[in-house]
Amino acid sequence: MKRVVIVGGGFVGISLAKALARVAVPVTLIDRRNHHLFQPLLYQVAAAELSAADIAAPIRSILRRHRRTEVLLGEVVRVDKEQRQVHLADGAVVGYDWLVLSPGTRHSYFQHPEWESLAPGLKSLEDAHEIRRRVLMAFELAEREPDLTRRQALLTFVVVGGGPTGVELAGALAELRRFALARDFRRIDPREATVVLLEGGPRILTAYPEALSERAKLDLRKKGVEVRLEMLVEDIQPGYVQAGGWTIPTHTVVWAAGNQASPLLGTLGVPQERDGRVIVEPDCSVAGHPRLFVMGDAASFRHDPRFAILPGLCPVAIQQGEHAARTIRADLAGRPRKPFRYRDKGQAAVIGRARGVCDIGPFHFGGFPAWLVWLFVHLFFLIGFRNRVLVLIQWAFSFITLQRGARLIPDGSAPTTAAQPPLTPSAAPETR
């Protein structure tokens, strides 16, 4: 019996497994996590708006009714494309007839891996919790910091990278500080906190038309985000960021500037882009290995003249997963394959409360209508009726009350003597 192996439970993996339901072929889906994660809302977990479970669903549950599909919790560390086997970290080996790799991306710190611990990125739930912890803890430490300069550094939040993730996170942090935390402290005024968005290029949201970039920049500035363009980060150290010749004192930096494909792809021994993405054929297979596919943001697809680079969006992943299912069906039936064609569904980004930008075919618009479109599109792509209802209710609460519902500091123990940045004894409230 021939077997399809899928590596990665993102939108490629889920849509492929679902599309194969009516095909009489066993499927094994392997993921390092037990859950499918809706990455576009991850920034809301980081900004204490949503809980982890609201934007994730167990892969097993999603594919429960697909009796021919088996889900394995495991980390694939190597692909042997000659033997047609994937090797797992625990030593297990799984053979395949068709292999679809969609392992996603990690952050790229370019030549500066040492920046990672100082400026975490936002790819997984752990990342989101870490960013939430740092942001909320910075306010707590500022409340107890008597030194004005240090307090201002604690209340400065720098987001590096003006793509959708950076823009959405900067907007969310600006509103967290402005509304949810506004009246909770006694010694600091969280509204005085500074959110800085650093972009290396001449405009933010480069994947959007120029007018929308401008619109987004103005909306962010109205919400109090300092948008600084053409500011390449030169150095990140505990306590400050250096960019474009400026030094910004800060204790909280978030990295949303660069991606590189999973290191797993390096084990294939096939042509890759500089960022690690695998260059694929028009049917998303790897040259010379027609039954080995690379998809999602791990693939570099150069064949559709309309798209120089396919964007890292859910619709691309979903359509590629469905295309892989059609290809496997064609192979099984002995029919010729068709090339992958992306049907552009447009894109949308949100800029805080009631503001967004939409780029859908000939329609480019911003403001409240764009925010509404963004909201319903994201609810639609979120998997699970329960998650949709819970997220919608929490959004309604946040919209009406301006509060944030998930303001727990994860692993949130109090600062000790070894806390970084250190809390000086003189920071004690003078209560006697």
Place this chain on the structure above:
Amino acid sequence: MKRVVIVGGGFVGISLAKALARVAVPVTLIDRRNHHLFQPLLYQVAAAELSAADIAAPIRSILRRHRRTEVLLGEVVRVDKEQRQVHLADGAVVGYDWLVLSPGTRHSYFQHPEWESLAPGLKSLEDAHEIRRRVLMAFELAEREPDLTRRQALLTFVVVGGGPTGVELAGALAELRRFALARDFRRIDPREATVVLLEGGPRILTAYPEALSERAKLDLRKKGVEVRLEMLVEDIQPGYVQAGGWTIPTHTVVWAAGNQASPLLGTLGVPQERDGRVIVEPDCSVAGHPRLFVMGDAASFRHDPRFAILPGLCPVAIQQGEHAARTIRADLAGRPRKPFRYRDKGQAAVIGRARGVCDIGPFHFGGFPAWLVWLFVHLFFLIGFRNRVLVLIQWAFSFITLQRGARLIPDGSAPTTAAQPPLTPSAAPETR
């Protein structure tokens, strides 16, 4: 200006801070966490029913409108009752005129601290996540375990202690396995998993009338929980538990058997019970130190003849907090203090879906009515309108669909070669 310092943001601390709102005295509330936690629902976080944020609320937000109240995130490590100061882990010192200590309890492993890592308890959100991780991971490992004996051990879950926490967790695990996971696996049938509840004494729920203990035991057995009485745990090792002369092969043990008061109380140098609770006067102060109070489950209160030991319940904590506020008001006004009197509000425990036991004054009942009472009482004590709505909706979903909404494996990376229990390479699916 005289100052009240409260250590602990549980029900004592919150109710005291709220009751002091109309008193012209500054208040400092110190907690290691930034959130108030509703412990009675913690077992539902462990059993993947609720998310952490649903049963917790930031202490700052709860007390936002109390402008004279200041919240400090910090860990109190020592009380100097002569100098009237509390010392924080980061070196800060806070002086007080009245001090109310309600630091809560931790687990007690009696003479076996080495059991802690093998059998985590259920006191904090981190505990709940750890238990959830172990339970869900055991099912994942069982799915890949070819050896029948090892697989059965992976599918055996032992809860130690037949108090409310143990009973509620055992019931929740029984339903998780029976409904939510039932159709998600391909090689194992989660319904065959065993949930064992070990109780050292002759009956479970000893704080309840005997008829209700019996009722709870029968309800648990109907739900498939193996309730074993008079089984004192003799040893816990990786892979098995020894109790009452029996050896139970298992990889997942949860400890709900014993409590001891916070080690902070040891720094007071005042009379303590063997479990660390401080013996308090009729007004909950410490003998010889009328402005130092110990409350909640950290206090041993022997003065009300109707209650040999006050139960560790929310109503006790809330009433004590309010009593402390009245006492401080009396001190400020130069009026005499009154002793604390507990007004018994009864108690309720839930036994899985639609079953519970209630003991409210002269009324003792079980089954569906008790479950309904439990449900509304717990929603009532849960802080925050938003949390109430979210929890109610998730309960409704769980009740109707029998699914569990928070089935993420926290920090859930896949098993590696060093996984414990190890996954043998032969566990790979035979796909070739």
